[in-house]
Amino acid sequence: MSQGRFVRLAEKDRPAIHITIDGKGVRAMEGDTLMVAMLTAGGTLRQSEFSDGNRAGFCLMGACQDCWVWTDSGHRLRACSTLAEDGMSVTTSQPGASWANHG
Amino acid sequence: MGQSRVIPPRVVIVGAGPAGVRAAETIVAAGLTPVVIDEGRRAGGQIYRRQPENFRRPYTDLYGTEAERAKSVHDGFDALRERIDYRPETLVWNIADGHVWTASGTAQEALPYDALVLCTGATDRLMPMAGWDLPGTYSMGGSQVALKAQAVSIGSQVVFLGTGPLLYLVAAQYIKAGAKVAAVLDTSSFTARITALPDLLALPSVLWNGIALTRAIQAAGVPLLTGVTPVAIQGDARTGVTGVTVRLRNGSERSFAADAVAMGYHLRPETQLADLGRCTFAFDDLTRQYLPVRDPDGRAEAPTKLYLAGDGARVLGARSAEASGKLAALAALSDLGQPVDRGAIILLRREVRRYGRFARGLAKAFPWPHQQAATLSDDTILCRCECVTVGDVRRTMAVTGAAETNRAKAFSRVGMGRCQGRYCGHAAAEVIAAQGDFPVADAGRLRGQAPVKPLPIAIGEAE
Numbered sequence: 413m414s415q416g417r418f419v420r421l422a423e424k425d426r427p428a429i430h431i432t433i434d435g436k437g438v439r440a441m442e443g444d445t446l447m448v449a450m451l452t453a454g455g456t457l458r459q460s461e462f463s464d465g466n467r468a469g470f471c472l473m474g475a476c477q478d479c480w481v482w483t484d485s486g487h488r489l490r491a492c493s494t495l496a497e498d499g500m501s502v503t504t505s506q507p508g509a510s511w512a513n514h515g
Numbered sequence: 516m517g518q519s520r521v522i523p524p525r526v527v528i529v530g531a532g533p534a535g536v537r538a539a540e541t542i543v544a545a546g547l548t549p550v551v552i553d554e555g556r557r558a559g560g561q562i563y564r565r566q567p568e569n570f571r572r573p574y575t576d577l578y579g580t581e582a583e584r585a586k587s588v589h590d591g592f593d594a595l596r597e598r599i600d601y602r603p604e605t606l607v608w609n610i611a612d613g614h615v616w617t618a619s620g621t622a623q624e625a626l627p628y629d630a631l632v633l634c635t636g637a638t639d640r641l642m643p644m645a646g647w648d649l650p651g652t653y654s655m656g657g658s659q660v661a662l663k664a665q666a667v668s669i670g671s672q673v674v675f676l677g678t679g680p681l682l683y684l685v686a687a688q689y690i691k692a693g694a695k696v697a698a699v700l701d702t703s704s705f706t707a708r709i710t711a712l713p714d715l716l717a718l719p720s721v722l723w724n725g726i727a728l729t730r731a732i733q734a735a736g737v738p739l740l741t742g743v744t745p746v747a748i749q750g751d752a753r754t755g756v757t758g759v760t761v762r763l764r765n766g767s768e769r770s771f772a773a774d775a776v777a778m779g780y781h782l783r784p785e786t787q788l789a790d791l792g793r794c795t796f797a798f799d800d801l802t803r804q805y806l807p808v809r810d811p812d813g814r815a816e817a818p819t820k821l822y823l824a825g826d827g828a829r830v831l832g833a834r835s836a837e838a839s840g841k842l843a844a845l846a847a848l849s850d851l852g853q854p855v856d857r858g859a860i861i862l863l864r865r866e867v868r869r870y871g872r873f874a875r876g877l878a879k880a881f882p883w884p885h886q887q888a889a890t891l892s893d894d895t896i897l898c899r900c901e902c903v904t905v906g907d908v909r910r911t912m913a914v915t916g917a918a919e920t921n922r923a924k925a926f927s928r929v930g931m932g933r934c935q936g937r938y939c940g941h942a943a944a945e946v947i948a949a950q951g952d953f954p955v956a957d958a959g960r961l962r963g964q965a966p967v968k969p970l971p972i973a974i975g976e977a978e
Binding site: 462 | 649658662837
């Protein structure tokens with residue numbers, strides 16, 4: 413899905429910020445969580461380690477841990493509780509990791 | 516050293532929602548300086564979660580009929596800010612030997628306490644269904660956080676499915692905010708609400724607010740169906756949800772096109788820390804779950820001075836959380852030998868009892884649909900974290916004889932994933948009980964494990 417999953421309903425006149433997701437530049441807004449920045453630009457956050465499915469978060473309150481993404485240096489971020497910052501760069505798969513069912 | 520200076524007792528409060536804020540206020544009023552540990556960036560908890568500083572929507576847009584209460588909790592906290600030891604963005608991941616273990620970023624610390632007030636709040640109670648692992652499926656509370664804290668809808672066409680007051684509240688909030696709501700689908704029957712009426716009349720104004728939400732949904736022309744049975748969320752594993760199908764009371768099926776689903780069956784208390792603090796738990800027949808035992812003031816049965824308040828003890832709602840937060844703090848002060856106002860305690864007890872009666876009404880009006888567990892197909896994912904299916908758990912029982920949730924977890928990994936069983940634990944117990952044909956109380960409860968949430972590997976001692 414190239415278009416966004418989340419739909420902005422209000423607070424649309426905030427200053428723009430720019431982040432990079434898997435090397436691709438994306439426009440977001442000051443005050444967005446990383447999750448909102450990513451899901452207004454795309455449809456999913458990461459791939460499940462246990463299936464072929466993608467995930468897009470679930471609880472938005474730091475309880476389910478479904479929204480993990482990674483910084484380029486491998487630091488794990490919970491996208492729902494991390495504020496997006498201008499210039500931030502994240503990856504949707506854990507750097508250097510490979511899972512048994514993905515090879 | 517050797518001086519006989521009196522060290523004031525250290526009260527640690529975990530959580531900064533309505534219960535935590537009011538507990539902190541009460542401790543400060545007694546002349547002590549509590550430590551308030553908040554996993555959030557800003558106080559308010561989930562129900563009164565604040566939007567980022569640069570957002571402009573007024574309180575009435577965010578909190579509706581509860582706007583004044585939300586503002587009062589926020590203002591109450593802001594007035595305390597300089598008189599408490601506030602630790603935002605800090606996780607309590609263990610309680611052991613009279614210490615709470617915290618992690619903030621990569622720094623960790625063990626804080627000793629003389630009294631510990633747990634105001635840990637609640638998360639959505641979930642029953643699995645086919646397709647609930649698809650991207651675009653969110654918890655009911657999560658869908659509300661999206662709107663409240665970030666001014667976004669979880670999709671361009673949203674189905675609300677489940678039961679409980681949040682189902683109607685969040686759907687109505689989405690409609691009001693201009694989101695497209697495809698349907699509101701309630702598993703509870705309308706007759707259950709009639710049965711619950713005497714208890715719900717404990718808080719007539721809240722009952723009235725609930726009825727007004729139903730009317731707002733209907734007035735918007737959004738289909739609102741009660742007594743439904745979830746069949747499946749349809750969609751593609753990579754791109755996500757495309758629709759939802761439910762079975763109606765007459766046995767026919769109805770489908771709704773949607774790119775997002777908000778689902779939840781009321782709430783469940785976050786009790787992992789109470790468990791690690793070695794609180795006694797007892798089974799609650801009405802809501803079919805184990806809950807920490809506490810006296811009317813919030814005193815837990817535990818080896819240290821431990822108090823439970825707000826939805827983290829019992830899901831009684833935000834108004835009750837404020838009262839029970841004060842009450843738990845007064846109990847702690849009293850046990851620490853501090854003077855307390857007995858009259859205030861009696862009034863607060865009365866208030867909390869009334870909220871308790873209303874909450875029983877809600878539990879009857881919007882019952883946990885435990886009967887679904889028996890009919891879930893084997894290939895339904897039970898644990899979203901690790902894709903453990905209902906069939907995996909049933910086969911585990913058949914092969915190993917594991918007839919208890921912790922045993923089933925050990926063999927099948929259900930409840931062992933990232934969320935630590937928060938979203939599958941209750942359903943797993945129901946699947947086990949249905950399969951074994953014994954009461955769900957006998958399936959036990961998933962024990963809390965430290966760390967209660969994942970920690971970064973790089974964690975170290977704080978300076």
